[in-house]
Amino acid sequence: MTAGTGGVGHDFLAATLPVRGLAIASVAAVRDAAARAGGFDPGPAPDPERVAAAFASDRLLRVDGAPVDGFAPLSGFFRAADGWVRTHANYPHHRARLLALLDLPATVADHPSRDDVATALAARSAQEVEDLAASVGAIAVRVRSADEWRASAPGRAAASGPGVRTAVRDDAAPPRPLAPGPRPLAGLRVLDLTRVIAGPVATRTLALLGADVLRVDPPGLPEIEVQHLDTGQGKRSALLDLATPDGRARAQELLDAADVLVTGYRPGAVEAFGLRLPGGAVRARVSAWGDDGPWARRRGFDSIVQAASGIALVEGTRDGTVGDASTSAPGALPAQALDHATGYLLAAAVVDALADRAADGRGRDVDGALARTANALLAAPGRDPAHGPPRTPGARCVVGHRVRLDGRDVEATTTRPALDRLAGEPVDDYPAPARPWGADAPRWATPPGARGADG
Numbered sequence: 001m002t003a004g005t006g007g008v009g010h011d012f013l014a015a016t017l018p019v020r021g022l023a024i025a026s027v028a029a030v031r032d033a034a035a036r037a038g039g040f041d042p043g044p045a046p047d048p049e050r051v052a053a054a055f056a057s058d059r060l061l062r063v064d065g066a067p068v069d070g071f072a073p074l075s076g077f078f079r080a081a082d083g084w085v086r087t088h089a090n091y092p093h094h095r096a097r098l099l100a101l102l103d104l105p106a107t108v109a110d111h112p113s114r115d116d117v118a119t120a121l122a123a124r125s126a127q128e129v130e131d132l133a134a135s136v137g138a139i140a141v142r143v144r145s146a147d148e149w150r151a152s153a154p155g156r157a158a159a160s161g162p163g164v165r166t167a168v169r170d171d172a173a174p175p176r177p178l179a180p181g182p183r184p185l186a187g188l189r190v191l192d193l194t195r196v197i198a199g200p201v202a203t204r205t206l207a208l209l210g211a212d213v214l215r216v217d218p219p220g221l222p223e224i225e226v227q228h229l230d231t232g233q234g235k236r237s238a239l240l241d242l243a244t245p246d247g248r249a250r251a252q253e254l255l256d257a258a259d260v261l262v263t264g265y266r267p268g269a270v271e272a273f274g275l276r277l278p279g280g281a282v283r284a285r286v287s288a289w290g291d292d293g294p295w296a297r298r299r300g301f302d303s304i305v306q307a308a309s310g311i312a313l314v315e316g317t318r319d320g321t322v323g324d325a326s327t328s329a330p331g332a333l334p335a336q337a338l339d340h341a342t343g344y345l346l347a348a349a350v351v352d353a354l355a356d357r358a359a360d361g362r363g364r365d366v367d368g369a370l371a372r373t374a375n376a377l378l379a380a381p382g383r384d385p386a387h388g389p390p391r392t393p394g395a396r397c398v399v400g401h402r403v404r405l406d407g408r409d410v411e412a413t414t415t416r417p418a419l420d421r422l423a424g425e426p427v428d429d430y431p432a433p434a435r436p437w438g439a440d441a442p443r444w445a446t447p448p449g450a451r452g453a454d455g
Contacts, residue, residue, distance in 0.1 A: 030347050040422075059335070088139035139301065144307075158290060188354065193215075194215070198340070202284070218241055237440055256278050260281065262286075288371060398415055
């Protein structure tokens with residue numbers, strides 16, 4: 001949809017900002033990278049409805065026919081004394097830290113309500129809440145205008161360079177050719193140390209392109225299992241405690257045999273465990289704010305980046321001066337588009353890095369950041385302030401499977417891949433539905449013979 005279309009209801013990702021263009025471009029980047037790696041014609045543009053469904057997958061997710069609420073009660077926008085803040089409390093440890101900074105009890109018996117949190121936040125300035133949250137590891141940011149964000153130090157860092165960066169390292173290994181055809185990553189191993197959406201979307205895409213993807217999580221940091229249903233397709237999931245010597249040793253064994261390491265934790269978090277990357281491997285990382293600037297080590301999520309970067313005010317309803325955080329009611333994009341777009345762009349860069357490694361054997365570093373994707377979206381032409389509501393993608397974009405969730409069998413309805421064709425072949429589903437989180441052994445599924453003598 002272009003500027004000024006006045007709300008024609010054909011746009012599945014209708015918004016003031018050109019979300020549809022970002023979504024299609026990021027999926028096309030993966031398609032084109034796969035075509036280069038596999039030596040096939042990329043074919044037509046991605047199906048816009050399938051792309052929109054994949055981006056809005058959390059809203060289309062069903063468990064036994066019932067929708068799933070993507071945000072916990074204490075996550076969202078709240079009035080502060082002088083503006084707005086956005087919180088993220090989906091995970092229990094983030095909820096506990098938010099309540100602690102507000103001097104509210106975090107016990108099950110007390111169970112503070114959203115109204116309790118709203119009252120506590122309304123008594124503080126937005127900047128005070130943001131600063132306190134950063135100091136205690138809670139997730140809350142001040143809602144800013146785009147101009148405020150651009151003028152800030154973290155905003156300037158987000159504006160430096162492309163959304164995904166690739167750098168060549170000096171280490172190398174014998175070059176390994178990729179497979180011809182629609183699954184160019186067949187026989188390659190991807191160690192997935194990611195959580196939430198962006199990283200899992202990237203590794204799910206690598207699995208779709210043939211990679212053996214093993215996701216590893218710490219046992220003491222439980223995942224939201226229904227979220228894993230939405231992003232865990234095509235992978236296996238294991239638990240390892242990297243805080244123990246045995247866990248670190250096993251993780252290093254897995255990494256030594258991997259072609260790609262993908263991490264979704266803050267910069268430096270995984271390196272602190274002393275894991276050593278094998279020569280010639282591709283190391284990919286996705287973070288909220290990037291690996292430079294004053295917010296490099298801060299926690300963040302898609303919704304939080306939208307709020308801090310000015311997107312929330314662009315998408316909100318205004319009852320005063322446009323862009324003024326004290327008078328404008330914030331809103332949100334029709335999907336967690338920063339997460340999904342960054343995930344697809346990261347996957348595309350990993351495929352390109354593996355193709356380049358096939359020629360010279362050298363390792364590569366790939367770095368994606370939600371804040372840089374936000375910067376690109378804010379700078380893109382084609383805004384449509386008069387847009388109508390997003391159109392819901394149709395039933396052809398979803399698929400059902402019997403899966404295990406929280407120890408029981410359920411019918412899960414998830415979206416089909418955004419990549420609807422590869423090498424001219426229709427792509428109707430991922431290689432397999434999500435397996436139960438943490439249920440697999442921490443070992444590779446790819447047999448040594450599938451990888452050649454070095455496997």
